[in-house]
Amino acid sequence: MKKILIVDDQIEVRELVEVTLRAEDCEIFKAESGEVAIQIAKKERPELIILDVMMPGGMDGLETCKILKGDPETRGSTIIMLTAKGQEIDRQKGFEAGADDYFVKPFSPLELLKKVEEVLR
Amino acid sequence: MNEAKEKYKIIVMVVLLAGACFLTYYFHVVAGRGTVFTHLFYVPIILAARWWKIKGIAVPLFLALLLIFSHFPVRADVETVNDLIRAPMFILVGLTAIVLTERIAKAEQKAAHLNAVLGAIQNVNRLIARENDRDRLFEGVCYALIETRGYYTAWIALVDGSGKLVTFAEAGLGADFLPLVDQMKAGELTPCVQKALKQPDVVVTDDPSSACADCPLAKSCAGMGAMTLRLEHDGNIYGLLSVSIPAEFTANEEEQALFKELAANVAFAVHEMELEEERKSSEEKLARQAQELSHEREKLKVILQSTADGILVTDPQSRILMANPSAEHLLGFSFKEVVGKKLDVTIREKTLTEKIYKTRQEARIGYEFELELKDPTSSEPRVLSGKTACLKDREGKVMGVVTALSDITRLREVDRMKTEFLSTAAHQIRTPLTSIQGFSEILLTREIGKEETRKFLTYINKQAVELAAIINELLDISRIESEKGFKVEKHPCSIQPIIEENVRIFEETSKIHRFHIDLESDIPDISMDRDKISQAIKNLLSNATKYSPEGGEIRISARRRDQKTIEISISDQGIGMTDQQLYHVFEKFYRAGASDKAVEGTGLGLSIVKGIVEAHGGKIWMESRYGVGTTAHFTLPVNTNVR
Numbered sequence: 050m051k052k053i054l055i056v057d058d059q060i061e062v063r064e065l066v067e068v069t070l071r072a073e074d075c076e077i078f079k080a081e082s083g084e085v086a087i088q089i090a091k092k093e094r095p096e097l098i099i100l101d102v103m104m105p106g107g108m109d110g111l112e113t114c115k116i117l118k119g120d121p122e123t124r125g126s127t128i129i130m131l132t133a134k135g136q137e138i139d140r141q142k143g144f145e146a147g148a149d150d151y152f153v154k155p156f157s158p159l160e161l162l163k164k165v166e167e168v169l170r
Numbered sequence: 171m172n173e174a175k176e177k178y179k180i181i182v183m184v185v186l187l188a189g190a191c192f193l194t195y196y197f198h199v200v201a202g203r204g205t206v207f208t209h210l211f212y213v214p215i216i217l218a219a220r221w222w223k224i225k226g227i228a229v230p231l232f233l234a235l236l237l238i239f240s241h242f243p244v245r246a247d248v249e250t251v252n253d254l255i256r257a258p259m260f261i262l263v264g265l266t267a268i269v270l271t272e273r274i275a276k277a278e279q280k281a282a283h284l285n286a287v288l289g290a291i292q293n294v295n296r297l298i299a300r301e302n303d304r305d306r307l308f309e310g311v312c313y314a315l316i317e318t319r320g321y322y323t324a325w326i327a328l329v330d331g332s333g334k335l336v337t338f339a340e341a342g343l344g345a346d347f348l349p350l351v352d353q354m355k356a357g358e359l360t361p362c363v364q365k366a367l368k369q370p371d372v373v374v375t376d377d378p379s380s381a382c383a384d385c386p387l388a389k390s391c392a393g394m395g396a397m398t399l400r401l402e403h404d405g406n407i408y409g410l411l412s413v414s415i416p417a418e419f420t421a422n423e424e425e426q427a428l429f430k431e432l433a434a435n436v437a438f439a440v441h442e443m444e445l446e447e448e449r450k451s452s453e454e455k456l457a458r459q460a461q462e463l464s465h466e467r468e469k470l471k472v473i474l475q476s477t478a479d480g481i482l483v484t485d486p487q488s489r490i491l492m493a494n495p496s497a498e499h500l501l502g503f504s505f506k507e508v509v510g511k512k513l514d515v516t517i518r519e520k521t522l523t524e525k526i527y528k529t530r531q532e533a534r535i536g537y538e539f540e541l542e543l544k545d546p547t548s549s550e551p552r553v554l555s556g557k558t559a560c561l562k563d564r565e566g567k568v569m570g571v572v573t574a575l576s577d578i579t580r581l582r583e584v585d586r587m588k589t590e591f592l593s594t595a596a597h598q599i600r601t602p603l604t605s606i607q608g609f610s611e612i613l614l615t616r617e618i619g620k621e622e623t624r625k626f627l628t629y630i631n632k633q634a635v636e637l638a639a640i641i642n643e644l645l646d647i648s649r650i651e652s653e654k655g656f657k658v659e660k661h662p663c664s665i666q667p668i669i670e671e672n673v674r675i676f677e678e679t680s681k682i683h684r685f686h687i688d689l690e691s692d693i694p695d696i697s698m699d700r701d702k703i704s705q706a707i708k709n710l711l712s713n714a715t716k717y718s719p720e721g722g723e724i725r726i727s728a729r730r731r732d733q734k735t736i737e738i739s740i741s742d743q744g745i746g747m748t749d750q751q752l753y754h755v756f757e758k759f760y761r762a763g764a765s766d767k768a769v770e771g772t773g774l775g776l777s778i779v780k781g782i783v784e785a786h787g788g789k790i791w792m793e794s795r796y797g798v799g800t801t802a803h804f805t806l807p808v809n810t811n812v813r
Contacts, residue, residue: 059601061629065608068626103597133600136593154600155607159615 051075051169052095056086056113057131058104062154066099066131069158070165083108087116090123097168099161102132102143111146118147127168131156179221183229186214191236208237208256212263219267230264233257283419286320287428293317294432298439307443308339311436316342321413322394323387327354327363328401328409328440335359335409342414349386360385366398366410372429373398374420395420397429401437408440480554480575483561484526486568488513500543500554500575519543522556522573529558529571536560536571540578549750553579587757591774598640602633647774650781658699658785662809665689665696665703665728665738672707673726682721683714683742690729693736697809698786706782709775710740710802717800718744734808735788741801747794755792756780779804 053075055066063079070077078093080086082104090098098117102110110130117123127150130143135153143151149168152161190211211233218226234257293314301307308326315324323342330336335354340347354363361382366373375382375396382388387396395417401408411433419425474481480497484490489512493505501517508516513523521541529536536559542551555578561569609626612618618626650656666689673685707726714724722743731737747755756776783790783804794800 061605061633062608064629065605065612068612069608133597133604134593135596135600154604156604158608158611 051097052078052093053165054078054080054086054089054093054095054098054126056080056083056098056104056110057101058082059101062101062131065158066161069161072162073165073169075169083110083113083116086113087120087123090117090126091120094123095126097165098126098128099131099165100128100148102130102134102139111142114143114146114148129161129164129168131161183214183218183221186217187229187232190214190233194237195240208253211237211260215260215264216267219264220271223268223271226268227261227264230260234260280419280422283320283416284424284428286318287425287432288320289318290315290320291428291432291435295435298435298442302443302446304443305337305339307439308337309341311439312339312341315413315432321415323391324411324413325350326401326409326411326436327351329407335363337409343387343390346387346390353386362396362398362412363410366400366412367407370400370402372426374426376417376420393417397426399429399433401433401440403434403437403441406441408437408444411436478576480573482573482575483570484513484530484573485570486530488523488527488530488571490516491570497575500552500577502543502546522575525556525558526571526573529560530568533560533562533568545579550579552577553582595640595644599637602637602640605629605633606637643774643778646778646781650777656702656781656785658702658782660697660699660786660809662695662697663700665693665736665806668700668704668707669726669728669738672704672711675708676711676715676724680715683718684721684723686723686725688725688727693728693730694808696736696806698806699782702782702785703806706779706804707738707740709779713775713802714740714742714744714800717746718742720744722799730808731805735805736808737803737805739801739803741799743799746796746798746800747792748796752792752794755794756790 051074053070053073055063055077056079057063057066058081060081063081067077067079078089078095080089084107086098086100089095100110100114104110108116110132114128114130117126117128128148129150129152130148131152131154132139132143133154140151150164152164190208190213193210194208215226215230215233218229220226222228237253237257237260294311297307297310297314301310308328312324312326315321321342323340325338325340325343325347327335328337334357338347338351338354350360353360359367362373362375362385375398377391377393377395391414394414396412396414397420398410398412400410413429415425474492474494477494478496480500481492481494482490482497482501483492489510490505490508493501493503493508498505501519503516513526517523519541521539525537525539536557538555538557540553540555542553545552554575556576557574559572559574561572563569609630613623613626646656669687669689673687676683677685711724711726718724724740724742726738726740728736728738779802780790783806787807788805790802790804792800792802
C-alpha cells in the first residue's frame with residue numbers, strides 16, 4: 050500500500066486532503082508542522098508528501114521541503130506543494146526548494162486526486 | 171508831515187523873498203548902490219525850482235516883475251538896460267533850474283528802479299538755487315520780483331508737454347489774475363501772450379487799459395507798462411514771464427536787458443528742475459526696479475529654500491552652484507562647504523553624477539532616474555527619484571544643469587506594503603476558500619454519509635464566516651482611510667463585560683495561554699460604541715496570542731488614569747518587537763516579522779484598533795522589548811455626563 054503524508058497547520062485542510070484521497074488505496078499520515086513531518090517522513094518513507102508553505106511558528110513548508118530533499122533518506126518522496134501563496138515568485142521559490150509540483154489553494158479535490166494518481170502510478 | 175514841510179518851505183521862501191526885496195530896496199534906493207544885491211534873488215529862484223518844479227516858476231516871475239516895476243519909479247535913469255535884462259534872466263535861470271531838477275529826479279528814479287530790479291534778480295537767483303519745489307519756486311519768484319518794488323506785478327505761466335499753459339503763479343495781482351488763468355487754460359491767449367510765445371524778444375505793452383481793452387488785467391494794470399517774454403532755454407520754450415513796470419521804463423534798453431536776463435534765469439531754473447525731475451524719476455524707477463528684482467530674488471530664494479524636493483544646480487564645468495536645504499539633507503552635505511567644488515569630489519553616488527554629466531554633454535532636456543543612497547540613520551537605503559534638466563541661455567549655450575531630487579523611500583515602502591497587503595489579503599481569503607471550495611466539491615461529487623456531510627457543511631459555514639470577517643476588516647480599514655473616518659455610535663456602558671466576553675472566547679481557542687483580568691473597582695461607565703471597542707479588544711488579544719506562540723501569561727487590565735480618562739492595557743510574554751518594528755507598528759499592512767515567519771493576519775488589525783480608539787477620542791501606544799513581550803495601551807475618555 051502506498052503511503053501519503055499530508056502536512057498542514059489547519060486541521061480542515063488536512064481533513065479535506067484526506068477525504069479527497071479516500072478513494073485511493075493508500076495509507077495516509079498527517080502532520081501539523083514541518084518538524085513533525087520530517088520525523089514521519091524518515092520513519093515511514095512515504096511515496097508522496099503534500100506540503101503546505103505557511104505554517105505559523107517554527108519551520109515553514111519551503112524549509113521543510115529543502116530538508117526533505119536534502120536528506121538521502123527522504124529524498125525519494127515526491128513533494129507536492131499545496132499553498133495559498135499563488136504568485137509566480139512563490140511558485141518559483143517552491144520549485145527552487147525542490148518541490149515536484151505546486152498546487153494553489155483553493156484547489157479542486159478532483160484535480161488534486163488526478164495529480165496524485167499520476168504520481169503514484 | 172509833508173504838509174508841515176510844505177508850510178516850512180513856504181515860510182522860508184517868503185522870508186527869503188522879503189529879505190531879498192528889503193536888501194534890494196535898501197541898497198538900490200536908500201544907499202544908492204545899484205541893483206547889485208539882486209544876485210541874491212537866484213537863491214529863492216533855484217530853491218523854488220527844486221521844491222516845486224514847474225510851479226516854482228512863480229518865484230522868478232514874481233521877482234522879474236518886482237524888478238521891472240520897482241525900477242521905473244525908483245531909478246528910471248540909471249542902469250535901466252541892466253535891470254531890464256536881469257528880469258528875463260531870472261525867468262531863464264528859474265526855467266533852467268526846473269528842467270535840471272526834473273532831469274536829476276528822473277535819473278535818480280530810474281537808477282533806483284534798476285537797482286530794485288537788480289535786487290529782485292538777485293533774490294530770484296538765490297531762490298532758484300535754494301528752492302526745489304516747482305510751485306513754491308514760481309510763487310517765490312513772482313513775490314521776489316515785486317518785493318523790491320522793481321516791478322509792480324509779476325506772473326508766470328508754464329507750458330506742459332503738449333504746449334498748453336497749465337501752471338501759473340503771480341504776485342501783486344491777487345484775484346485779478348484768476349480770469350486770465352481761466353482764459354489761458356481754455357487756450358484763449360491774449361495778444362501779448364500769443365506774440366511773446368512766438369518770438370524771442372520782449373513784448374512791450376504800454377498801457378493795457380488802452381492797448382488791450384479785452385485783457386482781464388487791463389484794469390488792475392492801468393497806467394503801467396508791461397513786459398512779457400517767453401521762458402526759453404536751449405531752444406525749449408517753458409512758458410512766459412510777464413511783469414508790469416512804470417510805463418516810461420518799458421522802452422528802456424537796460425530794463426529790457428535785465429528783464430531778459432531774469433527770464434533766462436527762470437527758464438534755466440525750469441530746465442534744471444525738469445532735468446532733476448527726470449533724474450529723480452529715473453532714479454526712483456531704477457530703485458524700484460532694483461527693489462522689485464531683489465524682492466523677486468528673495469521670493470525665488472524662499473521658494474527654493476522651502477521646496478521639499480532637493481534642487482542642485484551645477485555649472486558647465488560641473489561645479490556646484492546652488493543646493494537648497496532639501497538637497498543638502500538628501501545628499502548629506504553642507505552647501506557652504508561644497509559650493510564651487512567639482513561634482514564628483516562632492517557626491518560619491520555614481521548614478522547621479524553620471525546623469526548630470528550626460529545631461530550637460532548631450533545638452534538635452536534631461537533624464538529621469540532613481541537611485542539608492544545609504545542612509546546612516548537607517549539600515550534601509552534611501553530611494554531618491556531624480557530629474558535633470560539642461561540650463562541654456564537665449565543663444566542655446568549650456569549654462570549648467572539643474573537636478574531635482576525627491577525622497578521616494580516612503581512611497582516605495584508604501585508600494586511594497588500595498589503589494590504585500592494584496593498578497594496577504596489574497597492569502598487570507600484563499601485559506602477559508604480552500605475549505606469552502608474543497609468540501610463543497612467533495613459533497614457535490616461523492617456519496618458521503620449523513621454525519622460526515624454535516625461535519626463538512628460545518629467547516630464550510632465556519633470558513634464562510636471567517637471570510638466575511640476578513641472582508642469586514644478590509645472594509646473597516648478602507649473606512650478609516652476615507653475622509654469620513656470611523657463612524658461610532660456611542661452609548662454609556664461598562665467596559666468589564668466586554669473584556670470578560672473576549673477573554674472567554676480566547677481562553678477556549680488558545681489553551682497554551684493563561685489569561686489574567688485585572689480591573690480597578692471604580693471604573694465608571696464609558697460612552698462608547700460597544701461593538702467597536704469589543705472589536706478593538708479582540709484584535710489586541712488576537713495579537714497577544716499570535717505573537718506569543720510559546721504561550722505564557724496574557725494580562726488585560728483597566729484602570730483610572732485620571733478624572734477624565736481610563737486606560738486599558740493588554741500585555742503578553744511573547745516574541746516582542748525591535749525598536750524599528752515598534753516604530754512601524756501602527757502602519758497599515760505592517761506585520762512585525764512577516765517576511766521571515768508566517769504569522770496570520772492582514773496587517774490591518776492594529777490600524778483598525780487605532781482608528782477605533784481615535785474615533786472615541788482616545789490614544790493608543792505600544793511598549794515592547796524584543797524577546798520579552800509587548801504591552802498595548804489605549805485610553806478612552808470618561809464621559810462626565812454619564813453617571
